[in-house]
Amino acid sequence: MAETSDIKIIISGGTGGIGAATARLLVAAGAKVMIGDLNDAAGATLVAELGENARFCHLDVTRPEDWEAIVAAAEEAFGGINALFNNAGISFFTGVVESTPEDFRKIMDINANGVFYGMHFAAPAIIRAGGGAIVNTSSTAGLQGYASLIGYTASKFAVRGMTKAAALDLARDNVRVCSIHPGPIATAMTEGMNEAALAGQPLPRFGKPEEVARLVRFLVTEATFSTGTEFVIDGGATVGMLAAVK
């Protein structure tokens, strides 16, 4: 089992809601975190807040050359990496008829291809360091279908599938690969969503980014007998819905 202070991790989309909460939690416990994101200004602010153990590197997850650069930067800064949190993602609402081919390509490029590139470029570095863990961000939309989320659902099922294939490829190299499946979490992605719409969810509220961060910390440190599998954090949403209680 790794202590949190042993963790040297790259977090994609690391300035957003879940990514930044994870960076804060890990750095507070002594981990070294390389934050990658499109948003350079937010990255500069976050590393100024977090201090020496946090670094920022511009990352567009759709660009393989950006992944090569962030892996090299993290190895250089921390003397190696033993974890990757593939967290960057986008969502938008379009159904199977309204979604244009361009919409579909775009969301697959960020949410699915970006996860593949991350694993492809970071896994050799994790192996060089003696092994570690990869956490890929799927969603409850990687477990069941949602109306008007054709591209998002496709991309998150792809993440769930790739996680299993990569877990098999990397098991003998001592690299565990798991997927996380959040339900509605209070971040920019769910802004404008009404909590009243969650009334039938067993735990009828938005999750907090910090709750997801704690799951990610568990997966990269303590979950030493888990690989290739799904970790659901959704307030019970995929278990079943209750009748709305007054």
Ligand SMILES: NC(=O)c1ccc[n+]([C@@H]2O[C@H](COP(=O)([O-])OP(=O)(O)OC[C@H]3O[C@@H](n4cnc5c(N)ncnc54)[C@H](O)[C@@H]3O)[C@@H](O)[C@H]2O)c1
């Ligand atoms: N919030 C939810 O309810 C929820 C539920 C299930 C899954 N998720 C997943 O969690 C992950 C994090 O989402 P969040 O809720 O923190 O959203 P967020 O919008 O707060 O953060 C997403 C981050 O990804 C970054 N990003 C977007 N495109 C990028 C690209 N091409 N390259 C690099 N970075 C890029 C954004 O700049 C942002 O910082 C996503 O993969 C999302 O699909 C979120």
